[in-house]
Amino acid sequence: MTRKSYTAVINYLDDNKIHVDKDEFELQLEGHPDFPSLLAFSDALHFFNIESYSYRIDNDEKDILPEDFLALVEGELAVVNKKNNKIAVNGLQTEDFFSKWENIILIVDQSEEQPHTKSKFEYAYINWGIIVVLFLFLFGYDSSNLVLKSIFAITSLVGFIFAYEAFKKTHGKGTFIPVGVCKSDYLNTDCDMVFNSKKWKIFNKIDLSEISLLFFTSQIVCFILFSLIKNIEFLFEIYRYGLFAFLPVAFLSLFYQIFVVKKYCPVCMVIIASVCIQLLVTNLIFFTGKKINMSAVILFLIGSLGALVVLLNLRIKNKNAQKNENTFKRNLKFRRNYQFFKNNLSLQKRLTNKDFSSAFVFGNENADQSLTFITNPFCKHCKEFYPVFLKLVKKYSDELRINIFFDVDLSREDLDNRMVHINLTNIYINSENKIEFLEALSGWYDVQGYSENKDGWYTKYSKYFGSSENALELLKRHEKWVSSNSVHFTPNIFINDMEYPIQYERADLEFFIPEFLSENLN
Structure with a gap:
């Protein structure tokens, strides 16, 4: 696939009123280790929170084709419009299209409103x-x-x-x-x-x-x-x-x-x-x-x-x-090579305490693979990574056990710091839908540095605060777990029992998780 495929994808997005920064899209595309494969285009779309899906469609199933989609035609992506069972693509007649396409289509999910990218x-x-x-x-x-x-x-x-x-x-x-x-x-x-x-x-x-x-x-x-x-x-x-x-x-x-x-x-x-x-x-x-x-x-x-x-x-x-x-682009392609990442990951520090029973748990509690996130409600770098973390929770909750630990020092005499940790822990303990904890932590990251905006956050979640005894007991176990694993900075990430390499951007994690899961499922 060449520039022709890139132009087809951009035209398809424009036709569907989905806006992306074209320079950044091209950068992400060419920086992909599998460029110019279909996977590279799919991952580049995913980078912009645009969910895309590829399907193999046999010719006898052509009636189920959507009205607008991208198709592989002679090794290149092309925009296809289907109206009244007639195909319009690059001047091809319907019969010519079905003789030349490779029975693979790519479509985007428009169920969620896409973020507007300012020109x-x-x-x-x-x-x-x-x-x-x-x-x-x-x-x-x-x-x-x-x-x-x-x-x-x-x-x-x-x-x-x-x-x-x-x-x-x-x-x-x-x-x-x-x-x-x-x-x-x-x-x-x-x-x-x-x-x-x-x-x-x-x-x-x-x-x-x-x-x-x-x-x-x-x-x-x-x-x-x-x-x-x-x-x-x-x-x-x-x-x-x-x-x-x-x-x-x-x-x-x-x-x-x-x-x-x-x-x-x-x-x-x-x-x-x-x-x-x-x-x-x-x-x-x-x-x-x-x-x-x-x-x-x-x-x-x-x-x-x-x-x-x-x-x-x-x-x-x-x-x-x-x-x-x-x-x-060369560095990006090299850095996102999964085999190199895997080799690097195997050399990292490993957890000594693998007891996750005290963690805030999300996803599939019985999954064989785990992702552990150590954070602090007052950590600015955690705030930057948190949106990526939420995407991983949403996308891989069926395949991963996702653990969160607070890096907390209960011996500090800072009562405000202690109460924020207690309040967030109470939200996890007392809420029926644990997703409310993730939303509350996200909300706290937004207001942590702005005291005038905190009242709204406290009003929204105060119904969960209650007694601090159970929350303190759980936080003590967090403190012990973090200390026993010698975690000294946040955010810190562990894939299974291996520490995420510090040489990598934390946001790059989302590019490795799919291959990590695929490899461990096979």
């Missing part, structure tokens, strides 16, 4: 707000040629935005442009193919996205500088003729799209349209030119060189980020 573009609103205010100030500062300046400023900003998106796409980054716009069989568009195709040698040497980005960046910088000295007409005079130099580049790009790649790029079209509009308005709208002077020429050179410096820094930053990302 990175949303975080740029404040920056664009500042730019808009700056331009409004410049228009008020010098109101001459207002129509021409407005059109020029808008097309410069639009051109810059799309040139930057083209730059990101060229360097493999996600953009705010919908997938259905940049890649559509109906519209015959494919931005990635246009940007990354090397069918002409000339495109091996130059990067049109960088040229466009430099062009519009220098425009914006020079527009601001010349507006401040109230000599914007000098800039228009330069672009009245200078924009003609862009026409060969525009025609070259259009020829390349129409006759060579035979696909269109909406991003390129917007950039070309912005320049053509600027060319027309600077030549059709009358303005009074000002005399050329050396200071204006120097200012124009400063603006253009400044834009060049910005682009070079951006290239260096992007190159370093790509290098760091590739290193991280």
